[in-house]
Amino acid sequence: xxxxxxxxxxxxxxxxxxxxxxxxxxxxxxxxxxxxxxxxxxxxxxxxxxxxxxxxxxxxxxxxxxxxxxxxxxxxxxxxxxxxxxxxxxxxxxxxxxxxxxxxxxxxxxxxxxxxxxxxxxxxxxxxxxxxxxxxxxxxxxxxxxxxxxxxxxxxxxxxxxxxxxxxxxxxxxxxxxxxxxxxxxxxxxxxxxxxxxxxxxxxxxxxxxxxxxxxxxxxxxxxxxxxxxxxxxxxxxxxxxxxxxxxxxxxxxxxxxxxxxxxxxxxxxxxxxxxxxxxxxxxxxxxxxxxxxxxxxxxxxxxxxxxxxxxxxxxxxxxxxxxxxxxxxxxxxxxxxxxxxxxxx
Ligand code: SF4
Numbered sequence: 001x002x003x004x005x006x007x008x009x010x011x012x013x014x015x016x017x018x019x020x021x022x023x024x025x026x027x028x029x030x031x032x033x034x035x036x037x038x039x040x041x042x043x044x045x046x047x048x049x050x051x052x053x054x055x056x057x058x059x060x061x062x063x064x065x066x067x068x069x070x071x072x073x074x075x076x077x078x079x080x081x082x083x084x085x086x087x088x089x090x091x092x093x094x095x096x097x098x099x100x101x102x103x104x105x106x107x108x109x110x111x112x113x114x115x116x117x118x119x120x121x122x123x124x125x126x127x128x129x130x131x132x133x134x135x136x137x138x139x140x141x142x143x144x145x146x147x148x149x150x151x152x153x154x155x156x157x158x159x160x161x162x163x164x165x166x167x168x169x170x171x172x173x174x175x176x177x178x179x180x181x182x183x184x185x186x187x188x189x190x191x192x193x194x195x196x197x198x199x200x201x202x203x204x205x206x207x208x209x210x211x212x213x214x215x216x217x218x219x220x221x222x223x224x225x226x227x228x229x230x231x232x233x234x235x236x237x238x239x240x241x242x243x244x245x246x247x248x249x250x251x252x253x254x255x256x257x258x259x260x261x262x263x264x265x266x267x268x269x270x271x272x273x274x275x276x277x278x279x280x281x282x283x284x285x286x287x288x289x290x291x292x293x294x295x296x297x298x299x300x301x302x303x304x305x306x307x308x309x310x311x312x313x314x315x316x317x318x319x320x321x322x323x324x325x326x327x328x329x330x331x332x333x334x335x336x337x338x339x340x341x342x343x344x345x346x
Contacts, residue, residue, distance in 0.1 A: 003272075003279045003288035010144040011036055011046050013200060013217050014173045015255035016277035018049050018140070024196060024221055030135060031057045035250035036258075040242070043160060047140040047173070048250050056133030060251065063112050063130070065332065067252025070245050071103035072112065079113045079126035086124050134247045136168040136229075140196070146174035151188035162192045165230035166243055171196055176220070186223065194225030200275075217275055256327040262294040264323040267304045269294070271323055278327075 003009035018034045033050040052060075068076055071093075080089045086104050093100055104124055108115040113124045139161060143150055154172065161170045172189065176197040189195070199218045230239070258280070263269055268284035282289040284300040295301070 003274050003281070007046070007142050007144060008290045008292075009274075009279060009288050010173075010175065010198075010200070011142045012255070012258075012279045013274065013277050014047050014140060014142050014198065016275075017198070017217050017219055018047060019255075020276060021219070022049055022138075023051070024219055025224075029054070033057070033247075033251055034255050035253055036255040038246065038249050038253065040166070040246070043157070043164075045139040045161075045167075046142040047255070048246070049138040049140065050134060050247050050250055051136040051138065052133050053131075053135055056131040059128065059131035060133040062128050064110055065252070066110070067248040068112070069248070070241070071099065072107050072110075073130075073241070073244060073248065075100070075103050075107045075124070076112050076126070077130045079107075079124055079130075081126060081129075083116065083118075083123045083125050085118070085121045089124060134244060137166065137243055137247065138169040138171065139167040140171045140173050142173045144173075144175040144198075146172060146195075148188060155188050155190065158190050158193050162190050162228045165228060165239065166246065168227055168229045169194070169225050170228060171225055173198060173219075175200060189223075192226040192228050193223075194221065195223040196220070197222045258291050259324045259327045262289075262291055263296065263298070263301060264327075265304055265321070266294070266298070267302045268300060269323065271327075 003012070015034050015036050019032065022032045022034075023030075028051070030051040031054045033052060035048045035050075036046060037044060038048050039045050063076065074093055075086075075090065078090045086100065087097055090100060101122060104113065104115060104122060107113045108124070111127065113126055115122055115124045117123070141154060141158065141161075143154060146154075158170060158172070161167055170190075170192065171194040173196045176199045186195075196219045199220070262280060268282050270281040270283055271278045272281040272288075274288075279288055280294065281287070282294065282300075284302075
């Protein structure tokens, strides 16, 4: 049993589990960053886990909590230690220099580089060397009701993940059925893809089927994945750049970013504890709502009353602002904690 009928609730539990328990094969010395619903123009993944060098991840933090997009990465990764004209210092990006100049100014506004003028020329130098913080990218497709038909439908997507080599490891997460994995399932999934089975049943013994006490989901490995990291080749720079862009997006957004698209400012929006995860709950519907239905077009949407925003109740700005701030703080806190102590709980 997991919150909401759709995959969204299951996905949040998988993300929270990854945050506290990755890797499933046992503790490693890596720090972990977890994000959800991230990808490229061609493919979006449910859950993305970054395995990071702890010192590198701490050094990445010096560039601020927000993601560095590809233009900013071009500037920050190539910024020189000593003052230099930006056109001398940076490799030609393959597009007009005026866009690079704009990116240099954006990077300076964020404190990621320093700039000064030398006549008409903009010079820059780095504030710190951009670290080599990313070790591996692991992607997880969440499919709580994985049967042979669903496995067949997923197969092409997973084959794409294996073949493109952006990720180093590919998993499918499903809900445990108490039965052994059917051989037909394994036949339909690419053999390189691992299968994780989640037992969420222990988390639902409280009122309304919600957990009575902090517990958590358990995951077992039903099938071990193979590493799908491509062998070194001539397109390594391109691949490294695309992986870093993906990692930067994951670093900047995390998995609690659903508060940006849902409506915590609706009077019915609540956060409830499910095992070790905080997940959205709709008091009007009496269940956990999906991200898609929780929008301004929801027929039951009601803005929180203005009176809630007065007298600082219960958090400055009203509950909606409070929930957003809480989720943001938790994201920051987990990020800082994973830098200090890899693999720790929050
Ligand atoms: S009533 Fe609609 S908008 Fe409000 S919390 Fe529930 S699902 Fe979200």
